Amino acid sequence: MTDSKIAKVELGTGGPEVGVQGLGCMGMSFAYGPTDADEARATLERALELGVTHYDTADAYGQGENEKFLSPFFKAHRDEVVIATKFALAIPPDEPTKRIIRNDVPYIRQAVEASLKRLDLDVIDLYYMHRRDPSVPIEETVGVMAELVREGKVKHLGLSEVTGGELRAAQAVHPIAAVQSEWSLFSRDIEAGVVPAARELGVALVPYSPLGRGFLTGSFANAEKDLTADDFRRMQPRFTGENAAANVALLEPIRAVADSHSASLGQIALAWVQQQAAMHGLPVVPIPGTRKRSRIEENVAATRMVLSEDDMALLEPIASKVAGTRYADMTFTSAGRE
Numbered sequence: 001m002t003d004s005k006i007a008k009v010e011l012g013t014g015g016p017e018v019g020v021q022g023l024g025c026m027g028m029s030f031a032y033g034p035t036d037a038d039e040a041r042a043t044l045e046r047a048l049e050l051g052v053t054h055y056d057t058a059d060a061y062g063q064g065e066n067e068k069f070l071s072p073f074f075k076a077h078r079d080e081v082v083i084a085t086k087f088a089l090a091i092p093p094d095e096p097t098k099r100i101i102r103n104d105v106p107y108i109r110q111a112v113e114a115s116l117k118r119l120d121l122d123v124i125d126l127y128y129m130h131r132r133d134p135s136v137p138i139e140e141t142v143g144v145m146a147e148l149v150r151e152g153k154v155k156h157l158g159l160s161e162v163t164g165g166e167l168r169a170a171q172a173v174h175p176i177a178a179v180q181s182e183w184s185l186f187s188r189d190i191e192a193g194v195v196p197a198a199r200e201l202g203v204a205l206v207p208y209s210p211l212g213r214g215f216l217t218g219s220f221a222n223a224e225k226d227l228t229a230d231d232f233r234r235m236q237p238r239f240t241g242e243n244a245a246a247n248v249a250l251l252e253p254i255r256a257v258a259d260s261h262s263a264s265l266g267q268i269a270l271a272w273v274q275q276q277a278a279m280h281g282l283p284v285v286p287i288p289g290t291r292k293r294s295r296i297e298e299n300v301a302a303t304r305m306v307l308s309e310d311d312m313a314l315l316e317p318i319a320s321k322v323a324g325t326r327y328a329d330m331t332f333t334s335a336g337r338e
């Protein structure tokens with residue numbers, strides 16, 4: 001593949017300019033089984049060579065380990081990269097295996113300092129609320145996030161898995177650059193409320209898990225059989241048992257489109273997200289996650305693909321047929337509150 005860089009897009013009105021595809025870094029330390037750290041580091045460097053400038057992490061990924069892992073790469077390329085991290089998934093002191101959602105002011109103040117320390121940076125480019133605790137008014141949460149901007153600790157604000165209504169309320173307090181939500185051929189619930197609100201407000205969409213956590217690439221068919229015991233996907237209802245078997249059959253139209261483009265299934269999934277967002281009139285920066293150089297090259301190449309109307313029509317019914325929800329507990333998502 002050539003080293004020509006991918007196109008750029010503004011990450012929300014007034015937001016930073018970034019490559020049209022970002023890199024999700026979660027799997028480098030967390031959730032998806034063992035990692036080859038040297039290959040992951042090489043993947044970060046290769047991504048940057050190809051014009052990927054937006055890198056996504058969170059304090060919760062490996063309890064801070066992901067931020068620490070990424071820090072040397074970020075520091076070596078500080079002026080070339082736009083770094084996103086997140087707060088809100090807290091570990092209760094007496095239950096280290098549990099996660100609770102914290103949106104309160106003292107927690108956010110503590111979380112931002114901890115992320116800055118682990119990243120060893122003076123400022124975070126894009127700071128997200130990772131998950132929403134509806135018991136805390138969103139105005140209060142975004143109010144303190146806005147203070148962090150004024151104090152120079154954070155440049156831009158983002159929200160993950162918020163509803164359209166929550167996004168509107170937040171935007172009334174401070175401009176929001178980006179909403180990060182799951183969006184893929186298998187997960188389209190955000191098109192009902194979040195996508196129209198983002199378009200109306202000039203907020204960019206950062207689709208996470210655009211490859212359906214790898215399932216849309218055909219790289220695994222059943223999480224319980226194909227993935228290691230600690231892999232998070234074994235807890236996701238659509239990747240196990242009868243659901244998984246039914247969902248594998250839904251890859252067939254993707255395979256047909258892929259064959260007609262001499263492309264991979266994953267490339268079709270990524271091209272679809274890009275094109276679907278364009279149809280909705282939205283700036284979009286999907287953040288597929290990979291730890292492998294060969295896959296970053298494949299994924300980045302999808303930004304240059306164009307799907308025809310016939311292709312889009314063939315792919316259209318897939319999401320409505322998916323068996324099983326995207327999380328075991330959907331209150332964790334915007335769809336659970338819309």
Ligand SMILES: NC(=O)c1ccc[n+]([C@@H]2O[C@H](COP(=O)([O-])OP(=O)(O)OC[C@H]3O[C@@H](n4cnc5c(N)ncnc54)[C@H](OP(=O)(O)O)[C@@H]3O)[C@@H](O)[C@H]2O)c1
Binds near residue numbers: 212
């Ligand atoms: N806001 C949130 O709540 C939230 C939730 C989940 C994720 N995220 C963010 O979104 C990012 C991306 O989501 P994700 O990692 O869950 O899912 P994803 O991007 O849909 O899929 C990642 C999986 O696909 C595999 N993969 C990547 N490219 C491939 C290719 N070309 N061929 C075959 N397999 C390929 C990866 O394996 P290898 O790594 O081995 O290549 C990994 O297992 C994360 O890294 C994280 O930063 C945010």
